[in-house]
Each structure stands twice: as structure tokens, then as C-alpha cells.
């Protein structure tokens with residue numbers, strides 16, 4: 001009887017949580033691993049990857065090198081990841097660190113893959129003045145790779161728009177089988 005009562009209580013709490021965007025965001029960030037394919041290993045933010053420019057040049061495609069290591073920006077609308085809607089993880093193309101889940105993505109209409117939040121601790125931020133007005137630029141915390149800029153005109157519940165170069169991302173579908 002008590003167990004049944006508790007289970008009903010739990011269900012009603014879960015429904016209440018789903019209706020509250022603030023709590024949803026918390027769950028989304030905390031439980032990002034549910035979007036990871038079974039058995040797939042990913043690196044940790046606490047395992048830095050430091051390579052020389054030449055080593056990066058060998059490891060990355062010319063486009064990836066230009067964006068990740070030279071702070072380039074891809075042309076809007078050029079990334080196939082703009083239309084990626086499958087459940088999964090968006091990881092750093094440089095080092096494989098998980099950065100966003102598919103649940104954090106939204107259609108911003110800008111032509112770049114856009115997210116309203118990130119996996120906690122995935123990025124560091126600095127300020128750039130390339131367009132005179134200061135912009136917040138962010139980089140992968142593990143390898144230092146440049147990913148994009150974060151703006152404050154995003155949707156609820158955060159109001160953030162993480163505008164990311166698709167070239168700098170590697171999509172890992174949840175349905176993928178781990179390599180054996």
C-alpha cells in the first residue's frame with residue numbers, strides 16, 4: 001500500500017517537473033548521458049588534449065583546422081548538421097568531448113547549428129572584438145578548439161543561443177552501435 005502510494009506521488013512529481021522548464025533544463029544537463037549510444041566511450045573534460053599546430057593539421061581536415069584552430073567561421077547553411085534531428089550527442093570534432101545533446105538543439109534560422117544550453121563544463125569562454133562590438137566566443141574545454149559564439153537572444157528556458165560551426169562538431173547518433 002505504502003509503495004503504491006509513493007509511486008503515485010512520484011508520478012505526479014514527475015509530471016509537475018515536466019511542466020517546469022527550469023527543472024527540465026537541470027535534468028537535461030544532468031542526464032545528458034542518456035543520449036549516448038550504448039557502450040560508446042567518450043573522453044572526459046578533465047583529460048586535456050594538447051597538440052602542436054602541425055599535429056592538429058594532420059589530425060583534422062583543412063576545414064576543421066581552419067575553424068577549430070584558426071577561429072574560422074563556416075558559411076551559413078553549409079553544415080548538414082543544421083538538419084540533424086536524430087537523438088544523440090554532438091561532440092567536438094577535434095577531441096571527441098561531448099558538448100551538446102540533441103535535446104539542447106533548436107532551429108534558430110541563422111544557418112548554423114544552434115543550442116540553448118550545453119553539457120555542463122564543456123566550454124570555456126573569452127571575448128573577441130572582431131566585429132568591434134564585443135562577442136562571447138567559446139572553446140572546447142578539453143582541446144581548446146574554437147566552436148562559435150554565444151548570444152543572449154535564444155529561446156526559453158535559458159535565453160541563450162550557442163551558435164556553433166557544424167564543421168567543429170561530430171554527431172554521434174544514440175542508435176549507433178559501439179565499434180567492436
Ligand SMILES: [Zn+2]
Pocket residue numbers: 092093094095096097140141142143144145
Ligand atoms: Zn575538443
